[in-house]
Every structure is written in structure tokens, then in C-alpha cells.
Amino acid sequence: MFVLRVNGEDRTVDVPADMPLLWVLRDVVGLTGTKFGCGIAQCGACTVHLDGQPIRSCVMPVGSIGQKAITTIEAIGETPEGQKVQKAWLDVDVVQCGYCQSGQIMSATALLTRTPNPSDADIDAAMSGNICRCGTYVRIRAAIKQAATGKPEVMQTIVSGPAGGAP
Amino acid sequence: MKRFLGFIVIVVVLGAVAYFLLNRTDKNDGAAPAIAGAPATADVLARGEYLTRAADCIACHTVPETGKPFAGGVAFKLPFGTIYSSNITADAETGIGGWSDDDFVRAVREGVRNDGKHLYPAFPYTSYTQLSRADVLAIKAYLFSLPKVKQADRDNDLSFPFNQRWAMGFWNAAFFRSQRFVADASKSPEWNSGAYLAGALGHCAECHTPRNIGFGLENSNALAGEELQGWRAYNITSDPKYGIGGWSDDQVAQYLRTGHADGHASASGPMGEAIAHSLQFLTPEDTAALVAYLRTVPAREGKHPVDIDARPVAALASTNAAPGGDDAANAMGLRLFEGACASCHQWNGAGQQVSRASLIGTRGVNDPKGANVTQAILQGVKMRVNDTDVYMPAFGHAYTDTEVAALANYVIAHFGNKQGTVTPDDVAKKRAL
Structure with a gap:
């Protein structure tokens, strides 16, 4: 018990x-x-x-x-970093099939919590253990940087906004 | 001419006398000291089971995962060919079901099988010779109580002259003495029981004692460490720097019972097998006896002593989740470590999820030749201790020789603060073993 x-x-x-x-x-x-x-x-x-x-x-x-x-992923949005990461994930539209993404978001959030402005090498070191078979790595890297700086890194999607909001 | 012939006759006679003197059998039944897990009053099968485990018969006589217990067939790749272990179940046709007590005792203690032919010392009769007759027969009774398996022994694949079993008589004359355990009255009963557990039963020396050019044990250098089957069996003498003299009694006991001692070692390879099949089953009293004995093994430096850096610069400059302090030269090693290793071992070597994954302070990462690091990367770890699986994936299929060498050298630099010397060629050789 x-x-x-x-x-x-x-x-x-x-x-x-x-x-x-x-x-x-x-x-x-x-x-x-x-x-x-x-x-x-x-x-x-x-x-x-x-x-x-x-x-x-x-x-x-x-x-x-x-x-x-x-x-867990269910509550990571309650932390400031988790919130930023989830928003950037949506804005960049990182997800393809999505299976690995809860793990990706957990690793990315931990990275931003200890290193608010990560370099490419920091991202490599923190994220290499998370595999994505759809190959969303480029968007993951962009989303982490965007979550860190708040500035758009790549072309943004239009799905962002409050849940249920029409695009 | 006559004189010369006379000389030849004398040489032959002297040689024959020496051969027979040196091959003399110790006629004593022998007496074992008290072993807590196998008290003389216990049922013979219970004693036999405990002693069979303490002697780790199963490790060599059962093919891992696929083999039936004690049916043999495990390959031992040696520099002069491959030897296969034999079926020691009680099957009359293919096992040892037809062997008498005397046959079995002679095989175990003298290395001569029931048909009078010599066994090879891959079978450690060189250690088991110390066993008491009562203990050997308890082991036989236990083996004979188990299911019989019909499985013919596989022929050894040895080249001439090593395939000539009679020649082992000369090897025995040079390197083997038939001799029962002799208790040392000046030492405690606990020490004597530890000496019997380590020497007669556990046959520690067979892996941990250096071998001479004739593959005989260098007893003057007992337990100072040796390399076999591509793994290093480390120095386990009481030397505080190169042996285990610096470990606390609890740490040695913890290692023997679980295969892990914080800050010192995690067992894998053949020692992992010894823990999984044998040592974890010793009673706490017997483990303590083994520790008491190991404490008194004279300190020796051994061949290729490993200097441990307990505070490696790069690992200390790292956090659990991010690397620091690495030499940029081995970028490939770092990249491999971050992808495959860091999530369990961590950059600071503390080990995550399970303490067994900690690396700092181990001899493996401090050995510039990286024998065991390379083997662990290639083969991984898979054993069951205290009803829990201990597991590290094998990366041999995933990475090339160049990558494994780079990774091993990175681990040695980062966690041992040393220049590793593992080459792709070394890795290829280990794969071929």
C-alpha cells in the first residue's frame, strides 16, 4: 500500500x-x-x-x-512553464500522431523550468531521450524556443485560442 | 650409447614418479565447516539445494532462458576452442543417472569423469576439490531429485593438442592439487565458513585470481583480478585502493546479496550471473561469513590496477539533467549518451529511477580499457534479484563498433575522468567472443 x-x-x-x-x-x-x-x-x-x-x-x-x-501531463498546464509549452505546441502545431507528445511536453517543460533560455545544445541534451517516429523534431525545437521567448519562431497555425473557439 | 639409454630410462622413471606423486588423490573425505544455510542436521535434499546454489552449478550447466535446468550445453569460448558444459541431470543415457557416488565425487573433486577421462578445468574441480564428500553427495542427491532431461552432450570444439583429454593429467600435475578444505583453528568459525564458501563452493578464484601462462591459478596473487570472456573480474583483495578494502562490511554484503553497492559497483555480466543464480540465496549469516573472509585476503595491486576518481570533474560539473565540463573532442560519444543513456544514468552519474544505474565510483567507468563498460553497452544487463528484474537494454545491435567505442570512451572520460582507450577493433573483438 x-x-x-x-x-x-x-x-x-x-x-x-x-x-x-x-x-x-x-x-x-x-x-x-x-x-x-x-x-x-x-x-x-x-x-x-x-x-x-x-x-x-x-x-x-x-x-x-x-x-x-x-x-503528469494531465496537470502540467497548471505550471507557468507547462502553460507556455502547451501554448507554443498548439501555435506551432507540433503534433502529428501525438503518441509521444505527452512525454515531449514533460521533458520540454522540465528543460524550460531549469533553463529558461535554452541553446540548441541544451535542447539536444534534454530532448534526445524523447523519440518521435513522425519526426516532429524540427517543430519541437521551434516550439521550445517560442515558449522560452514568446516570439514566433516559425509559421504559426490558426488553431490557437481558447478551447472551442472557432478558427 | 648404453649410458645415454640409461639416462633416458632414468628421466622417464623420474618423470613417471613425479607425474603420479603430483597427481595423488587426497584420500580424505574432508570436513566442511558449519554453513548456516546448510546445517548438518538438515534434510539432505535441502542441504543439497543450498549447496548446489552456493556452488553455482546452474550458471554453467543451464543455457540461459532457453535451456532446461542442468541439461548443459552452455558454450565456453576459450582461446584454444569452445568447450560445452555437460548434462548433469539424472538421465541415465545422456546425463549422469548411471554414475555411482564414487564416480560423482571423483568427477567433482578430481576432474575425472566416470569413464576415467579427464575433465577440462573450465569445470572448477580445482576449487571443488576442497569440498567434503558429504557436501558433494548432498549436491548429487539434489540433482538426482530433479527432472531428468534427455539431451546429449555437445562435442567440444577444440584443436589439437587441446582436444587430448589425457594431456590434462600433465596440466593437473603442474597446476592442480587434490586437497580437501583444512580449517584454520586460529581463525573464527565464521571466517572458516567464509573461506569454504568462497573457495570450495563459490569458486571465486576461478574468475578473480590471475592465471599464469599455462592457465593455472597464480595462487600467490589470489583474488587480485583477471579478465575472462571479455569481462574483467576485479581485484577483490583487501587492498584499500585497488581492491575492496575501502568498502564497508555492509557495502560488500549488500553487493553480494543484491549486485549493487552504492558508490562502488553494480554487477553485470558473469558477476551478475553469480549474484542472480547463487549469491543472493545465501543466508545473511553466510553472506557475513563471506565478507569476514574477504576482509582477510592479503592486499594486492594486481594486473592493470584501476585508479578510481570518486570526484570526476565533468560529472560534478553536470546536473542530473544537463551535461557540463566535457571535452568537446568526443561529440559522438556525448550525442549517443544523451540519446540512449542519460535518462537512466543521468549526466551527474547519480542514477535515476534505480540507484543501480549510478556510475560514479565504479571500477567499470574508471578502467581506461573500458572492458566492462563496452560489454555492458553491447550486452546490456538482464537478471532477476530478490524477485525484481534488473535490466539495461543491450545496444550491440543498435550501434556500430565506432559508436560503441566513442560511447565507452565518453563514459570513461565523463564519469572516470580518464582518457579511454577503447578502439572500434576492441569492440569488434568483444562482439566476436
Whole structure:
């Protein structure tokens, strides 16, 4: 039995200590925004934050989390950096199939939190562990820079705006 | 002419006498010290199971993942050819079901199988010779209680003269002494039990003691480290700098029970197998005995001693999520590390998700030749300890020899603060093993 602090709420889960956090989040807690990709910490799709640090939840035993605060894609928009990243993602229209993107956004948000104005090398170092099979890397890089500076980096899409707003 | 013939006769006679003297069998049954996990009062099968694990029979006699337990067939690639382990299940036709107690005891302790032919010392009779007859027979009883597997032994693939089993008699005369364990009355019972666990059962020396030119153990240099099958078995003497003298008792015990000691080592390769199949199953008392014994192994520097930099500049200049302090020359290594390695090992080497992924302070990343770093990259880690999978992906299929070498050298520079010397050629050689 573990009490996990997930997105600001305490969740009690009755799972074995060696169950990976990803399983707990998706199958027990019911937060399915975090995706399963490779299962061996090689693709980044399962990235969540532990006390603000990006980690691969597919290889993180739930028993070693303790009191650390877990943030998932469902709540990343509640942080200032997360908000900026999500807006830039929409403005640049980064997403293609979208499967890897919750992980991309978690890694990008962690990067901007510790490095508000990242260089290309900073972006490489932080984002290389997140794979996108649609190859949206160019737009990911542009969106990270745009989130950092607030200035348009590439051609903007017209879908931006409040949810439900007509284009 | 007559004189010369006389001389020849004398040489032959002296040689024969020496051969037989040096190949003398110790006729004693031998007595084992008290082993906490296998008390003399316990049921013979329970003792046998514990001793079989402590002697790690399964590691060599079972093909990983696909093989049936104890059915043999594991390949040992040696410089002079390949030896395959044998079926030691009780199947009468293809295993050892027809062997008498004496046959089995002779094979285990003297390296001579039931048909009188010599075994090769890839089978560590050189260590098992110390076992007591009662312990060997407990192991036999346990093996005979398991399912029989019909699986014919695979022929060894050895070139002449190594395929001549009789020649091992001469090797034995030079490098092997049939001798039971002799307790040292001046030491504690715990120490004696540790010596038996390390020497007779665990056969640590077979990997950790340097070998001479004839492949015999250099006992004057016991446990000072050796390289085999492309992996380095490190110096485990009490040397504070090059051995494990600087580790606390708890750290050594933790390593033996789990395959990881914070700031010192994470087991992989053959040592990972030893932990997974054998050492993790020792009782805490027996682990403590092993530690007590290892503490007293005379400090030695060994061949290619590894200088550990516990505070590597580049790793300390890095954060968990961003690199710093690297020499720009190895951009390929850095790029590979950031894509494939950083999400678990982290740039500061602290290890994320699991502490086992920490790299700083390990001998692997401090060895400029990068033997074990290269092997870990190529083969990954896959073992089960305390009912938990320990896993690192194998990258051998993903990267070229040039990339693996660049990555290994990056890891050595970043986490060991040393110039790595791994070449693509070294990587190719390890792949071919």
C-alpha cells in the first residue's frame, strides 16, 4: 500500500513495490495521458515529473518514490512553464500522431523550468531521450524556443485560442 | 650409447614418479565447516539445494532462458576452442543417472569423469576439490531429485593438442592439487565458513585470481583480478585502493546479496550471473561469513590496477539533467549518451529511477580499457534479484563498433575522468567472443 502525491492529490494504491509507476498511473490511478512506448527507458513517451525532474515512469518502481510529488501531463498546464509549452505546441502545431507528445511536453517543460533560455545544445541534451517516429523534431525545437521567448519562431497555425473557439 | 639409454630410462622413471606423486588423490573425505544455510542436521535434499546454489552449478550447466535446468550445453569460448558444459541431470543415457557416488565425487573433486577421462578445468574441480564428500553427495542427491532431461552432450570444439583429454593429467600435475578444505583453528568459525564458501563452493578464484601462462591459478596473487570472456573480474583483495578494502562490511554484503553497492559497483555480466543464480540465496549469516573472509585476503595491486576518481570533474560539473565540463573532442560519444543513456544514468552519474544505474565510483567507468563498460553497452544487463528484474537494454545491435567505442570512451572520460582507450577493433573483438 502506497500513498502517492499525484498532481496535488493523495492517491492510495495497493500495488507491489516493484510495479513501475507507469502501470500505477494508467491502470490503477486512471491517468492515461502518460503513454507506454518501449518499456525500457529508451523512448521517453512515459516521462512524468518527480519533484519537477523528468523521469521515465516505465522503469521507476513505485516503491522508490516515497513522498516525492508526481506531476503528469494531465496537470502540467497548471505550471507557468507547462502553460507556455502547451501554448507554443498548439501555435506551432507540433503534433502529428501525438503518441509521444505527452512525454515531449514533460521533458520540454522540465528543460524550460531549469533553463529558461535554452541553446540548441541544451535542447539536444534534454530532448534526445524523447523519440518521435513522425519526426516532429524540427517543430519541437521551434516550439521550445517560442515558449522560452514568446516570439514566433516559425509559421504559426490558426488553431490557437481558447478551447472551442472557432478558427 | 648404453649410458645415454640409461639416462633416458632414468628421466622417464623420474618423470613417471613425479607425474603420479603430483597427481595423488587426497584420500580424505574432508570436513566442511558449519554453513548456516546448510546445517548438518538438515534434510539432505535441502542441504543439497543450498549447496548446489552456493556452488553455482546452474550458471554453467543451464543455457540461459532457453535451456532446461542442468541439461548443459552452455558454450565456453576459450582461446584454444569452445568447450560445452555437460548434462548433469539424472538421465541415465545422456546425463549422469548411471554414475555411482564414487564416480560423482571423483568427477567433482578430481576432474575425472566416470569413464576415467579427464575433465577440462573450465569445470572448477580445482576449487571443488576442497569440498567434503558429504557436501558433494548432498549436491548429487539434489540433482538426482530433479527432472531428468534427455539431451546429449555437445562435442567440444577444440584443436589439437587441446582436444587430448589425457594431456590434462600433465596440466593437473603442474597446476592442480587434490586437497580437501583444512580449517584454520586460529581463525573464527565464521571466517572458516567464509573461506569454504568462497573457495570450495563459490569458486571465486576461478574468475578473480590471475592465471599464469599455462592457465593455472597464480595462487600467490589470489583474488587480485583477471579478465575472462571479455569481462574483467576485479581485484577483490583487501587492498584499500585497488581492491575492496575501502568498502564497508555492509557495502560488500549488500553487493553480494543484491549486485549493487552504492558508490562502488553494480554487477553485470558473469558477476551478475553469480549474484542472480547463487549469491543472493545465501543466508545473511553466510553472506557475513563471506565478507569476514574477504576482509582477510592479503592486499594486492594486481594486473592493470584501476585508479578510481570518486570526484570526476565533468560529472560534478553536470546536473542530473544537463551535461557540463566535457571535452568537446568526443561529440559522438556525448550525442549517443544523451540519446540512449542519460535518462537512466543521468549526466551527474547519480542514477535515476534505480540507484543501480549510478556510475560514479565504479571500477567499470574508471578502467581506461573500458572492458566492462563496452560489454555492458553491447550486452546490456538482464537478471532477476530478490524477485525484481534488473535490466539495461543491450545496444550491440543498435550501434556500430565506432559508436560503441566513442560511447565507452565518453563514459570513461565523463564519469572516470580518464582518457579511454577503447578502439572500434576492441569492440569488434568483444562482439566476436
